[in-house]
């Protein structure tokens with residue numbers, strides 16, 4: 001049976017994302033009846049996959065308000081290479097959940113996930129006069145802590161309240177409306193999901209400490225008209241003040257221009273980690289696909305066969 005580790009416990013946004021993956025017909029693996037194993041962090045979920053104790057991990061990847069989910073990116077950057085096979089998106093709105101009978105004035109500790117904390121801070125400041133925000137491993141962990149009495153409130157999906165016997169003090173809370181989080185399904189290296197024409201590819205690379213090295217690396221993408229959708233740098237944590245660059249680009253390793261760019265990047269970088277190619281969740285964000293240059297490929301093949309005039 002397929003096992004999927006996810007940032008738990010039940011009721012997290014990641015749990016909701018896993019339900020989406022289960023229902024997604026594009027995901028070929030039989031996720032529908034997979035066993036779900038809650039983990040305490042993205043790192044722990046990915047470690048279960050590396051150790052062979054889970055086949056996949058479902059983890060948050062990027063938030064439209066708060067940006068890259070660093071604990072996930074950092075865990076993907078080191079250790080045995082893993083690969084992203086799919087993504088899904090969840091609208092992020094929060095319920096403020098309390099034990100029955102708790103009033104806004106009673107809330108002195110609101111405990112939730114750091115990404116959630118960043119998205120309700122203003123609302124909490126304006127509506128819970130005595131509250132201090134503390135962070136914990138997930139929104140649903142916050143809900144469990146409220147149920148156990150070690151915190152007074154959490155900002156979490158409504159379902160975390162249903163699971164833990166809590167009631168909403170407020171619903172549909174978000175400092176910035178329309179926030180979404182992208183979640184990814186990660187497994188051990190395997191052939192990527194077939195090219196759909198609306199794909200993303202993710203790489204992480206380290207650069208030699210030389211003038212121009214970042215520009216030269218990115219030029220390999222720009223000269224091939226490859227569209228970037230996310231770029232960031234994170235400390236290597238090996239050598240002080242050295243960085244790894246995380247790049248998402250539009251296209252699939254089976255797009256000739258992307259394949260060529262990956263080979264060129266390999267020469268420009270000190271380390272290059274391929275994290276997979278997978279279909280985008282939302283076609284509205286598909287970006288500009290790389291040129292297919294089918295004519296050039298046909299021209300070259302013609303020359304190799306001894307054909308062609310020009």
Ligand SMILES: O=C(O)C(=O)Cc1ccccc1
Pocket residue numbers: 007011012013014015060063092113115116137138139140181
């Ligand atoms: O804690 C959760 O529920 C998560 O899945 C992480 C998270 C928290 C806030 C927004 C998106 C993801």
